[in-house]
Amino acid sequence: xxxxxxxxxxLIKTRGQQVTLSCSPISGHRSVSxxxxxxxxxxxxxxxxxxxxxxxxxxFPGRFSGRQFSNSRSEMNVSTLELxxxxxxxxxxxxxxxxxxxxxxxxxxxxxx
Amino acid sequence: DQxxxxxxxxxxxxxxxxxxxxxxxxxxxxxxxxxxxxxPAEGPTFLISISSIKDKNEDGRFTVFLNxxxxxxxxxxxxxxxxxxxxxxxxxxxxxGTSYGKLTFGQxxxxxxxx
Numbered sequence: 770x771x772x773x774x775x776x777x778x779x780l781i782k783t784r785g786q787q788v789t790l791s792c793s794p795i796s797g798h799r800s801v802s803x804x805x806x807x808x809x810x811x812x813x814x815x816x817x818x819x820x821x822x823x824x825x826x827x828x829f830p831g832r833f834s835g836r837q838f839s840n841s842r843s844e845m846n847v848s849t850l851e852l853x854x855x856x857x858x859x860x861x862x863x864x865x866x867x868x869x870x871x872x873x874x875x876x877x878x879x880x881x882x
Numbered sequence: 883d884q885x886x887x888x889x890x891x892x893x894x895x896x897x898x899x900x901x902x903x904x905x906x907x908x909x910x911x912x913x914x915x916x917x918x919x920x921x922p923a924e925g926p927t928f929l930i931s932i933s934s935i936k937d938k939n940e941d942g943r944f945t946v947f948l949n950x951x952x953x954x955x956x957x958x959x960x961x962x963x964x965x966x967x968x969x970x971x972x973x974x975x976x977x978x979g980t981s982y983g984k985l986t987f988g989q990x991x992x993x994x995x996x997x
Contacts, residue, residue, distance in 0.1 A: 773925070775925075802984070802985070804985075804987075811987055811988070811989045811990065812926075812971065812973075812985075812987035813987075814984045814985060814986070817984060825984050827984070857923075859925050859926070860925075861925075861985075870916070870928055870931060871916075871928070871985060872928055873918075873925030873926045873927070873928075874925050875923075875924050875925045876923070876924070876925050878923065
């Protein structure tokens with residue numbers, strides 16, 4: 770069974786631009802969560818989607834948004850990029866909303882210059 | 883406010899010996915705990931979990947112990963192998979609450995297992 774797939778793996782953007790990251794969960798999993806990993810802050814929760822609805826949100830500004838499609842695939846968007854947005858963005862999938870085990874993808878490394 | 887803390891940034895162990903990684907939490911609403919292993923530039927890999935109704939869970943070489951009164955959990959790896967060298971993250975959630983799938987992570991402990 771295929772794991773969580775995130776695309777692209779690497780991305781370089783300029784300050785002020787916007788970016789869209791994609792996540793395909795494990796087949797049959799309906800919950801997708803997003804996390805940001807930085808050296809200073811560690812792994813921080815961004816948001817969770819289930820059945821195309823955002824169910825929970827972390828403490829990030831409104832520039833960070835996401836959505837989930839009917840096939841459970843999810844996208845995350847960051848607008849007006851700042852240098853501090855440079856991070857590894859990780860997506861995790863679970864079978865159900867708030868599922869106890871979350872399985873992570875390999876992440877998208879975003880560099881803002 | 884660091885609700886999940888891994889106070890040891892690094893741990894060095896000889897191959898074949900036991901590795902003990904520790905984690906403390908402050909939020910009494912947490913009722914489910916997970917350990918992840920992470921290599922650089924990769925996503926975390928789920929290792930083992932424990933519900934707050936248990937005090938021990940074992941899976942092969944990995945055992946997690948939970949002391950609810952002390953708000954402390956630990957991961958034991960026996961015997962340690964060089965391939966276990968990675969960053970280990972402790973994570974917690976309120977499985978039954980409105981935070982649903984949100985995992986709160988510790989800062990991680992770098993484990994190095996020497997041959």
